[in-house]
Amino acid sequence: MIISNLQEFHQLLQSSKPILAVDYGQKKLGLAISDPNYTISMPLKTLNCINDSEKIKIILSFIDEYSACALVIGLPIMMDGAVSNQALLVQNFTNCLSTKTDLPIYMQDERLTSRAANNLLKYLGLKRNKRNQQDDCIAAGMILETVLSSIKFLN
Template sequence: MTRLLGFDYGLNKIGVAVGQTLTRSASPLTILRARHGKPDWPSLAALIEEWQPEAFVVGLPFNMDDSEVDWSPRVHRFGRQLEGRFRRPVHLVDERLTTIEARRLLREGHAGNARSPVGVDALAAALILETWLSEQDAV
């Protein structure tokens, strides 16, 4: 079994989820604050120490025309920094529509509620991680 951490990177907040390859499932974990796109590295390091993931999955935002969004270079940089700081592989996955799906799930009561402490960003991170896990079946 491989444990992974998934991330929904944003300039102000970073949703975090934990998942594993045995069940190919993920659960929302928390939301970390970011300042102007700079992650809270000490809090992130504490999560990595606690969960001991073997790899990271980071959502990469795309436009509907399959082009990357204008702030995608920041997501690539976050991925490179994760890999460099924590010496674990980083996998990027298309995160298109995950935040919309997370909001829908919360609104319909399928994943807590809109006031849940987990929040939209952590649920989006779980969806991103599950997307990557499901793609591993196809390989």
């Protein structure tokens, strides 16, 4: 189920179970996970994927592997607040994913996270090829960190 209110999403979280975050791209999928206490996010993997059904299978397998209790999906809103074509793709993907799991799904504005992830990896000295292999999971971690920071204020 897709939850649009962060407070409602927070109430649906199960104690001692992590949140899985997804940075959706047409060619790549970035994944990150929280700790069970919702204090930190950790990048997991950036995966090259062929199609949305493969992406959904991968996400469902990570939900099982990590016993995740919820999902956060990055929503790429444009800087002026408009909904981009990519945001529409993410919304459609999230709708499809929500039919395959009963977990609560929260869509987090992800403006500039991909750029910030790339800049961080560049600052750390990674070459373009290495940055491209890791930028999406770092972005997923940043998206999740935004949610974790926000829910700290709800406690």
